[in-house]
Amino acid sequence: MANNAEEIKKFLRARRDAVRPSQVGLTNYPGRRVPGLRREEVAQLAGVSVDYYTRLEQGRLTSASEGVILSIAEALRLTQAETQYLRDLLRPQPRRSAEPAPPQQVRPALLRMLNGLHDQPAFVLGRRNEVLASNDLLDALFTPFNHRPPDERNLLRWMLLDPAARSLYLDWAQVTSEVVGVLRAEAGRNPHDPQIAEFVAELRAASPEFRTWWAERTVVERTWGSKRFNHPVVGRLDITYEALSLPGDPDQILFVYAGKTDDDLEKLRILASWYAQSMPRPTAAGEHTAQPQRDGADEQDARPA
Structure with missing residues (x-):
């Protein structure tokens, strides 16, 4: 994934473009040039300054308070999952580890x-x-x-x-x-x-x-x-x-x-x-064995996951 600043910029812009003015009580007058909301409108709805929201959407700010995140989420009509995503993007990032994550195992x-x-x-x-x-x-x-x-x-x-x-x-x-x-x-x-x-x-x-x-x-x-x-x-x-x-x-x-x-x-x-x-023999989750064949198929043609 791109660095957080770039992803913050693209995510906020995509969500801003997806909100129609009528959804938030604004007039969608003829000749409007943007498909969704303007930055000024998002800032007004979220109760933050236009300069602050502009810097946030441009990736010049990479963190925000919980109150600001929730206000912007409400202004952009974000779902619960999208709000958490924005929260993840704007949280302070820990120092990157040089060690890869260990393989996941099921108990x-x-x-x-x-x-x-x-x-x-x-x-x-x-x-x-x-x-x-x-x-x-x-x-x-x-x-x-x-x-x-x-x-x-x-x-x-x-x-x-x-x-x-x-x-x-x-x-x-x-x-x-x-x-x-x-x-x-x-x-x-x-x-x-x-x-x-x-x-x-x-x-x-x-x-x-x-x-x-x-x-x-x-x-x-x-x-x-x-x-x-x-x-x-x-x-x-x-x-x-x-x-x-x-x-x-x-x-x-x-x-x-x-x-x-x-x-x-x-x-x-x-x-x-x-x-x-x-199956040629009983198996259990976690074992590897030969794959079953369906009628009319020489071999199950499927990618694993």
């Missing part, structure tokens, strides 16, 4: 929990959308993440670059753009993480959709919701999900899926049975 007790969820796909994501662990039903639903080498797993890379992912998600563009927004939030929390910067550069080079969504600077936090799939084995499948932070494991999120209806739950059971029969 054995959490792995056992994943393997005990037989009717619910479940997985743990790391700070760059790496699938750190997954149970068999998640692998059956998506692709065999759990059976790939650790350096070949990434949920977002798979969603962007594997045609199978585009076919699986009925709302592929919406869901994938939201995961890009999650990566944007993570980049704000870790602005000097070289691995995030390298990952962003990789995806910018490989995916035109990623370049578009990344430039929009939308910020998303994982919470809960639903997803719709068209799975090659069980057909239409709707699930609900919960994204659970793990307080004892920084930067790890546990995702648990459930069938939205009794029919969807039965399809997950069918999927689990199919996957168990496709």
